[in-house]
Amino acid sequence: QSSVTLYGVMDLSLVKSNGISAQLSGSGLMNNGNSRIGLRGVEDLGGGLKASFNLEQGINPESGALTGGAAGAWNRAAFLELSGGFGGVRLGRSLTPSYYGLAAWELTGAANYSAVANQFGFVAAGARNDSQIAYTTPNFGGVTASLAVVLKPDTPAAVGDNAKYDLNVIYANGPIAAALSYNKVQEHKGNLAIGGSYDLGVAKVAASFQDGYAGGVAPSNTTAQKQRGFTIGATVPVGAFSVTLDIARDTKAKDTDVVIEGKYALSKRTFAYAAYYNDGKQDGAAVYKTGAKNHLGLGIRHNF
Amino acid sequence: QSSVTLYGVMDLSLVKSNGISAQLSGSGLMNNGNSRIGLRGVEDLGGGLKASFNLEQGINPESGALTGGAAGAWNRAAFLELSGGFGGVRLGRSLTPSYYGLAAWELTGAANYSAVANQFGFVAAGARNDSQIAYTTPNFGGVTASLAVVLKPDTPAAVGDNAKYDLNVIYANGPIAAALSYNKVQEHKGNLAIGGSYDLGVAKVAASFQDGYAGGVAPSNTTAQKQRGFTIGATVPVGAFSVTLDIARDTKAKDTDVVIEGKYALSKRTFAYAAYYNDGKQDGAAVYKTGAKNHLGLGIRHNF
Amino acid sequence: QSSVTLYGVMDLSLVKSNGISAQLSGSGLMNNGNSRIGLRGVEDLGGGLKASFNLEQGINPESGALTGGAAGAWNRAAFLELSGGFGGVRLGRSLTPSYYGLAAWELTGAANYSAVANQFGFVAAGARNDSQIAYTTPNFGGVTASLAVVLKPDTPAAVGDNAKYDLNVIYANGPIAAALSYNKVQEHKGNLAIGGSYDLGVAKVAASFQDGYAGGVAPSNTTAQKQRGFTIGATVPVGAFSVTLDIARDTKAKDTDVVIEGKYALSKRTFAYAAYYNDGKQDGAAVYKTGAKNHLGLGIRHNF
Numbered sequence: 001q002s003s004v005t006l007y008g009v010m011d012l013s014l015v016k017s018n019g020i021s022a023q024l025s026g027s028g029l030m031n032n033g034n035s036r037i038g039l040r041g042v043e044d045l046g047g048g049l050k051a052s053f054n055l056e057q058g059i060n061p062e063s064g065a066l067t068g069g070a071a072g073a074w075n076r077a078a079f080l081e082l083s084g085g086f087g088g089v090r091l092g093r094s095l096t097p098s099y100y101g102l103a104a105w106e107l108t109g110a111a112n113y114s115a116v117a118n119q120f121g122f123v124a125a126g127a128r129n130d131s132q133i134a135y136t137t138p139n140f141g142g143v144t145a146s147l148a149v150v151l152k153p154d155t156p157a158a159v160g161d162n163a164k165y166d167l168n169v170i171y172a173n174g175p176i177a178a179a180l181s182y183n184k185v186q187e188h189k190g191n192l193a194i195g196g197s198y199d200l201g202v203a204k205v206a207a208s209f210q211d212g213y214a215g216g217v218a219p220s221n222t223t224a225q226k227q228r229g230f231t232i233g234a235t236v237p238v239g240a241f242s243v244t245l246d247i248a249r250d251t252k253a254k255d256t257d258v259v260i261e262g263k264y265a266l267s268k269r270t271f272a273y274a275a276y277y278n279d280g281k282q283d284g285a286a287v288y289k290t291g292a293k294n295h296l297g298l299g300i301r302h303n304f
Numbered sequence: 305q306s307s308v309t310l311y312g313v314m315d316l317s318l319v320k321s322n323g324i325s326a327q328l329s330g331s332g333l334m335n336n337g338n339s340r341i342g343l344r345g346v347e348d349l350g351g352g353l354k355a356s357f358n359l360e361q362g363i364n365p366e367s368g369a370l371t372g373g374a375a376g377a378w379n380r381a382a383f384l385e386l387s388g389g390f391g392g393v394r395l396g397r398s399l400t401p402s403y404y405g406l407a408a409w410e411l412t413g414a415a416n417y418s419a420v421a422n423q424f425g426f427v428a429a430g431a432r433n434d435s436q437i438a439y440t441t442p443n444f445g446g447v448t449a450s451l452a453v454v455l456k457p458d459t460p461a462a463v464g465d466n467a468k469y470d471l472n473v474i475y476a477n478g479p480i481a482a483a484l485s486y487n488k489v490q491e492h493k494g495n496l497a498i499g500g501s502y503d504l505g506v507a508k509v510a511a512s513f514q515d516g517y518a519g520g521v522a523p524s525n526t527t528a529q530k531q532r533g534f535t536i537g538a539t540v541p542v543g544a545f546s547v548t549l550d551i552a553r554d555t556k557a558k559d560t561d562v563v564i565e566g567k568y569a570l571s572k573r574t575f576a577y578a579a580y581y582n583d584g585k586q587d588g589a590a591v592y593k594t595g596a597k598n599h600l601g602l603g604i605r606h607n608f
Numbered sequence: 609q610s611s612v613t614l615y616g617v618m619d620l621s622l623v624k625s626n627g628i629s630a631q632l633s634g635s636g637l638m639n640n641g642n643s644r645i646g647l648r649g650v651e652d653l654g655g656g657l658k659a660s661f662n663l664e665q666g667i668n669p670e671s672g673a674l675t676g677g678a679a680g681a682w683n684r685a686a687f688l689e690l691s692g693g694f695g696g697v698r699l700g701r702s703l704t705p706s707y708y709g710l711a712a713w714e715l716t717g718a719a720n721y722s723a724v725a726n727q728f729g730f731v732a733a734g735a736r737n738d739s740q741i742a743y744t745t746p747n748f749g750g751v752t753a754s755l756a757v758v759l760k761p762d763t764p765a766a767v768g769d770n771a772k773y774d775l776n777v778i779y780a781n782g783p784i785a786a787a788l789s790y791n792k793v794q795e796h797k798g799n800l801a802i803g804g805s806y807d808l809g810v811a812k813v814a815a816s817f818q819d820g821y822a823g824g825v826a827p828s829n830t831t832a833q834k835q836r837g838f839t840i841g842a843t844v845p846v847g848a849f850s851v852t853l854d855i856a857r858d859t860k861a862k863d864t865d866v867v868i869e870g871k872y873a874l875s876k877r878t879f880a881y882a883a884y885y886n887d888g889k890q891d892g893a894a895v896y897k898t899g900a901k902n903h904l905g906l907g908i909r910h911n912f
Binding site: 307308310343345347348349350353355357359361370372373374375376377378379380381382383384386395396397434435436437454455456457458465 | 614615616618619620622628629630631632634643645667668669670671672673674677678681874875877878908910912
């Protein structure tokens with residue numbers, strides 16, 4: 001009866017941040033990814049219909065702590081999906097449509113040290129929603145679209161009795177990927193990003209335009225959280241090695257974040273990485289949003 | 305060396321309750337079951353003796369939260385059992401004998417929207433005990449009996465230095481099931497239920513008599529928590545579809561709870577369900593014990 | 609892609625402690641081991657290089673609670689290791705080198721009722737470190753050595769901005785095992801233990817000398833926590849049965865702890881045990897460190 005795949009990631013790095021002694025890091029800014037375990041499975045219901053599920057738990061391997069605490073133990077994924085010729089309907093805690101759109105132009109695979117995500121969030125908002133009801137269309141010649149809603153009683157109390165909408169339109173065909181992502185809480189400002197990438201073979205280049213509000217839920221009567229800017233980057237693969245440069249500039253705040261990443265594949269499932277992150281500017285409170293002016297990390301990621 | 309089976313449930317529904325906006329629900333009243341993961345295994349020790357274990361964790365798929373928190377992470381099951389010709393001895397956190405008796409007349413499979421359980425608890429008490437030491441007899445011509453004890457230092461501080469006893473006698477043979485369940489904390493009132501079901505083929509009918517105290521641990525010098533009443537219901541299967549009606553009436557409080565449930569099997573492991581729950585009466589505090597006068601749920605349950 | 613082994617332990621006992629009613633025990637003093645689940649896997653990277661990981665979670669089977677809470681959910685192990693001809697480098701939460709040294713003279717397999725560990729800790733300190741960076745040499749004719757460091761920002765705030773060092777040298781060859789363990793937090797007292805065991809066939813005898821400070825992190829300007837003493841013990845196997853006597857004497861506090869343990873193998877993975885622990889002396893506060901003067905436990909441990 002059992003049909004469960006158990007998978008996960010263990011990722012640890014040594015990090016030196018400006019003004020802070022060298023330290024071990026697990027599930028931190030200078031890790032490629034957050035360590036985790038997950039369960040997933042698919043059942044064929046016949047007639048082209050499938051039921052699938054995913055549960056995913058974040059673990060900090062420095063201590064063994066649940067990164068989401070008991071209240072978010074499986075908060076990386078906790079959903080059930082029905083899919084078939086009509087597309088797919090996913091119910092539960094999940095990555096947002098905006099996040100899946102962002103993958104079209106984010107070059108580190110949404111690493112923790114992603115300049116795109118640290119500068120602009122995941123199209124201003126978090127990467128995941130609780131209580132998401134999401135529909136994704138079938139693939140029409142490379143085009144898919146997703147629309148997710150979080151119903152009023154299911155959004156955080158802080159946003160009042162308002163539903164959230166989140167959508168993307170993605171075009172992916174051979175070397176080309178392009179996407180539009182948009183999300184909005186009722187009675188709050190909407191957040192938009194649009195971008196894409198092109199794989200030239202010798203290099204993959206990517207760019208995006210970002211137009212949102214810091215935190216993703218700015219009240220409709222303010223522009224204080226306004227974020228606008230662009231990202232641009234390239235990845236150059238050389239055999240088992242690859243180098244990525246990604247730049248994210250907030251033109252309103254005149255703040256440019258830069259990440260340089262080198263990866264070396266030790267196997268299909270394990271790679272070593274080195275990354276340098278430069279946080280462009282202190283916030284008003286004289287604090288860098290990443291905690292320091294710059295960071296150097298050297299780590300290993302093992303997928304299982 | 306490993307011999308572990310990983311299993312679980314993902315169950316999500318859309319719910320509309322009287323006076324509350326529609327919402328997604330995971331591990332709520334209008335879910336068929338609580339989402340969960342579990343581990344179990346059996347080892348043959350030779351000579352007819354077996355060692356087995358079970359661990360089960362509740363997860364709310366709306367957020368990925370542990371439904372029991374860190375202090376009850378595996379509180380759906382955490383026990384070790386030795387079984388053989390003599391019967392079985394189970395040690396740890398487990399469903400109670402009273403619960404297993406209740407299965408003889410509860411028609412929804414102890415769904416979250418069970419009228420029996422929402423009206424009368426699991427023979428007045430909770431479904432599970434911490435620190436349970438339980439013995440179950442071998443099957444004698446369809447009859448089994450279980451006796452569980454929770455020793456004095458292992459019961460909750462709220463009941464003082466008192467042990468808890470919990471027992472059932474079950475008869476199950478072909479279309480007939482009947483059971484008596486009884487549980488009692490020393491120096492507190494005992495709780496009793498007796499009932500059964502008969503499978504006529506075209507329908508399965510069930511009924512029970514309940515005589516206990518709300519919460520299951522009423523002090524011996526009070527009758528304030530007295531609950532007495534009956535349950536009656538029927539399930540009619542039509543191919544992959546089935547309809548259940550279950551009614552639970554507290555004759556002392558003059559409170560009748562009713563559930564109507566329809567289930568449609570999408571496969572052996574996955575089904576869709578619709579359920580309507582009517583909570584008979586407000587408590588003194590003008591609050592319905594289920595949170596609203598009535599509830600409509602439409603959901604999917606996937607067992608893996 | 610999946611290559612994960614899921615394993616664990618379920619261990620429950622009945623315990624009678626001096627002055628306390630009999631009770632069920634899970635993950636307590638009178639259990640052989642703490643109940644747990646774990647995940648581990650190994651990947652061959654080619655060229656003799658391997659990547660491996662381990663995650664291990666403690667569970668109290670009386671209630672299903674995470675023994676480490678959400679903040680220590682996987683605190684029994686959470687590490688990634690690279691190993692090859694050069695030895696091994698392990699990053700994350702792990703047992704300490706001092707612990708692995710102690711295994712040379714501890715006869716109960718570091719049972720919860722170990723007299724060695726309850727009297728002297730794991731070479732004065734805890735059994736595990738967060739954020740450990742550990743290197744273990746290859747085996748040179750039976751000799752291995754391990755050195756672990758916890759960097760300054762990764763040690764607990766209570767010890768200030770100080771790194772921790774932990775090391776062992778182990779000799780294991782046929783019937784002989786001997787080890788030296790040492791650990792020290794900068795600006796704090798160091799803790800030392802040295803000992804070994806010899807397997808005579810009819811009996812295995814063991815002894816150690818202990819010289820440390822209670823809790824393992826005594827400030828450098830005090831000797832108040834001084835602990836010095838020895839341990840001595842023997843295990844006699846008789847077929848599926850074995851008896852162990854282990855004595856741990858703190859010569860400074862004139863406190864002698866004694867454990868007598870009998871084990872009976874029901875299979876390769878399951879055994880029954882009986883253990884008697886005598887706590888030698890009350891502390892100044894008239895409280896026994898184990899909670900009572902003596903304890904008798906009777907339990908079952910199932911490895912899966």
